[in-house]
Structures are given as C-alpha cells and as structure tokens.
Amino acid sequence: MSLLRQLRKLVLGETWSLPLGVAVALGAAGIVRAVDGDDGWWHHAGGFILLGLVALALTGSLAGALRARGR
Amino acid sequence: MAFTLTLIGAMLACGLEMLEALAIVLAVGITRRFRDSLIGAAGAALALAALAVVLGPVLISRVPLAPLRILIGAFLLLFGLEWLRKGVLRLAHLRSPSNSFKEFVEEQESLESLPVPPAGQPDWAGRTIAFKGVLLEGVEVILIITALGARPGGLAPALIGGSVALVAVILVGLVLHAPLARLPETHLKYVVGIVLSTFGVFFAAEGLGVTWPLSDAALLYLAAGFFLISQLQIRVLTRERPAVAAAA
Numbered sequence: 001m002s003l004l005r006q007l008r009k010l011v012l013g014e015t016w017s018l019p020l021g022v023a024v025a026l027g028a029a030g031i032v033r034a035v036d037g038d039d040g041w042w043h044h045a046g047g048f049i050l051l052g053l054v055a056l057a058l059t060g061s062l063a064g065a066l067r068a069r070g071r
Numbered sequence: 072m073a074f075t076l077t078l079i080g081a082m083l084a085c086g087l088e089m090l091e092a093l094a095i096v097l098a099v100g101i102t103r104r105f106r107d108s109l110i111g112a113a114g115a116a117l118a119l120a121a122l123a124v125v126l127g128p129v130l131i132s133r134v135p136l137a138p139l140r141i142l143i144g145a146f147l148l149l150f151g152l153e154w155l156r157k158g159v160l161r162l163a164h165l166r167s168p169s170n171s172f173k174e175f176v177e178e179q180e181s182l183e184s185l186p187v188p189p190a191g192q193p194d195w196a197g198r199t200i201a202f203k204g205v206l207l208e209g210v211e212v213i214l215i216i217t218a219l220g221a222r223p224g225g226l227a228p229a230l231i232g233g234s235v236a237l238v239a240v241i242l243v244g245l246v247l248h249a250p251l252a253r254l255p256e257t258h259l260k261y262v263v264g265i266v267l268s269t270f271g272v273f274f275a276a277e278g279l280g281v282t283w284p285l286s287d288a289a290l291l292y293l294a295a296g297f298f299l300i301s302q303l304q305i306r307v308l309t310r311e312r313p314a315v316a317a318a319a
Contacts, residue, residue: 011214013152013153014153018152018156019149021152022145022148022149022152023145026141026279029275029279030141030279033279042279042280042281043280043282044281044282046276046279046280046281047281047293050272050275050279051296054148054152054268054271054272055296058152058155058156058159058301058304059304061156062156062304062308065160065165066308066311
C-alpha cells in the first residue's frame, strides 16, 4: 500500500492541484481545438494558449503551497 | 536542436533520479551489507528492464500518433511541472534545498536501528529497502526515457542521455559520497523542470494539431518562456516569504 502511495506521488507529484491543473489545461485546449476546427487560428496560436494555461496551473499550485505554509 | 535538448533533458533528469537511487543503495550497503544491497538493486533493475521492454513498444505500436503525443506531453508536464514547482519553492527559500547526500545520511541513520542478520543469512530488510528505492526512482527514469524517446527521432538522444547519466552516476558511486555533497542539485532539478515542461507543452500542442512557428526551434522560446515565468514566480514568492512566515 505504501509502495502504491509512493508510486502515485512519483507519477502525479506531491499535490493534487498540479495534476488537476494539467488535466484542465489539456482538456480546455482540446475543447478549443475541437470548436476551432483543423484550419483555424488554433493551428498557429494554440501552442501559446496551452503554454499560458500550463503556466496558470503552475501558479495555482504554488499559491496552494503558499497558503498551506501560511496556515 | 531537438536532438541536443532531448539528450540534455534525458541525461539530467535520469542522472538526478539515479543519484537518489544510488544514495539509498549506498546507505543500505554501508550500514548493512553491500551484497544484499546490490541484490536488491539488481532485482529492481530487472523489473525495470521488463517494464521498459513492455511499455515502449506497446505505446509506440498501439497508440495513434496524435493521442500518443498528448499522452507523452501530459506525462512530461506532470514530471516537469512538479520539478519546476519544487525548484521555484526551493529558490524562493520556501522549501529546503534538494540534497542526495542529506538523504543518504538520513537513510543511513534510519537503517542503523534495524538489526543485521548473522553472516550467511540473507538480509531481507536491506534487500527490500534497496529494491524499493531503485524501483521507485527507476519507474520515473523509464517513463521519462519512454516519453522523450517516443517522438520520431527521439529514441537515440533519449537513450544516449540516459546511458551517459548511468555511467556518470556509477562513477559517482565508485568515488563515494564526496561529489554527492557538492552537486548543485536544487539548480539542476530546476533546469530539468524547465526542460521537461518545455517538451511537455511542445508534444501536447503538436498532438492537439498545433504547428509551432520555427518548428523545433520552438523548444528554445518555450524554454525561455518557462524560465521567465518561473523567475517571476520566484521573485513574487521571495517577496511574500516574510508575510507567510509571520502568518505561520
């Protein structure tokens, strides 16, 4: 059981906020791509949108760590 | 460009993971018996080799290219962002610095309380600890190499990087723990976080139908982007640190 817990920590990390943030970022990017179609603006600019979403996920997890320390 | 970055990313990420495994193997070997420590480590290496043989070909042959890129990107983002998160917190002095030597000393101290069986009898406690340590760190190595190597043309630099890291870590192990204490691990892990996160966004976006301006050179401006974002976060967190300390 402890081995499984450690494996989960190794793959998903120490927090839930970061894997959830990554899932939300990729999910949102997938939805925008599906709405925009194959030849729209997403084709050229989508990477930067994904970078922004991932940066937000990282910032969110850092804010969580900061809040946890302040408690 | 992609070849060099894949090689550097695989080498640093695998090297740092292997270093952590080495710390555990050395601690078990010095505190208990090297023979049992190496048997445990060899068992884990066999399990990891089996995992690598199954995981790589199954992923590459069974999963279509676009979903595979998203899956690889997601894995690299999970690893990379976690390393980057810890790196930012460490560089903002909100988390203790990464130190394999310290982990080695702590592991050694915790093992000293366990009785060693008489000579001639197998030390299952020592073997299990070495096995578990190498297996856990090795799973991450296998996933990183598989993810970096799954891209067309990515397997060679990923394997070369991983092999260079393995040789370097064995050399460190041979000359024991003096170099372990001198490595700037916090900064190295921060760099690995940037490199893996860069590849993660690059692959995932390609899987989602993006064509990157300047093709593979996009890796450079993505890495620069992650560097700038994380430096900004370090500055903000460093400024917030006294307020957090006062509230705690």
